[in-house]
Amino acid sequence: RGKGLPAVGTAALVLGVFREAAYDEPELLDVVGRIERSLARNLGGDDFVTAVVAGCPEPGRLETVNCGHAPPLLIRGTEVTAVEPVHPAPPLGLRALSEDTPRLQVVPFDDGDQLLLYTDGVTEARDAGRAFYPLSDGLTRSLRDGPDRTLAALHQDLLDHVGGRLHDDAALLLLRRPAAAQAGESAVVLPVADVDGATAA
Structure with a gap:
């Protein structure tokens, strides 16, 4: 607050x-x-x-x-579900x-599942018509092969919604449990997008 x-x-x-x-x-x-x-x-x-x-x-x-x-979003395959x-x-x-x-x-x-956590600066971002950003739909559109690419696409989708610049702090954190076959990968990958600073890592 x-x-x-x-x-x-x-x-x-x-x-x-x-x-x-x-x-x-x-x-x-x-x-x-x-x-x-x-x-x-x-x-x-x-x-x-x-x-x-x-x-x-x-x-x-x-x-x-x-x-x-706000509830995190669980991503299983291409299905996005809010963890209410x-x-x-x-x-x-x-x-x-x-x-x-x-x-x-x-x-x-399970292996391959992902969890998106976010701040209200994401869901309260508005377009020119004052409509809030539809995060679940945006995430579904933005799913890619890796969490870094998913966050980059989601970040761009959010900026497109607001017309290029956010007016509040916003952050996204994406956790992914790697598939067992991906040897040498850490248990959880933590890509972060600080969308206020227009960066994704």
Whole structure:
């Protein structure tokens, strides 16, 4: 929530706590709990952070905890499906105001499957007619052989939608579980597009 230096500071806080907790805590829900406790001590009463925290603890198993964030998109072959939270939880920093608590959601994540995570700067990008960017349709159009090529195509599709320049920060993260036959490839590939800076890597 928010923009400018306060939002940057909040993001830095969340990432710092996450990086520490990810090494110490064996369970994803415990990582989320550490972030929540830190934010309760450090955020103002009106501040909050939406997040999807994901882990792949073993082959074929993807764990996610969604705290008020837009649902990731699961790509299996050419099919794109939103991973809607079964038990929605409030954004981080607002748990004290809600009886809902984060819950772990397990999704099959097999060889070749991909998961797209994104910020609201992507889905809230508008064209000249004020229509929001249809991310699921854009992703389906942009699927390519490799995650780097998919992100590059998706990035271009988004820029085409808005007329060449975004007016808000936006980021895309694409995770892919390599097929077993692809020897020597790491377990998960993490291409990132920082579409505010018009780069894809």
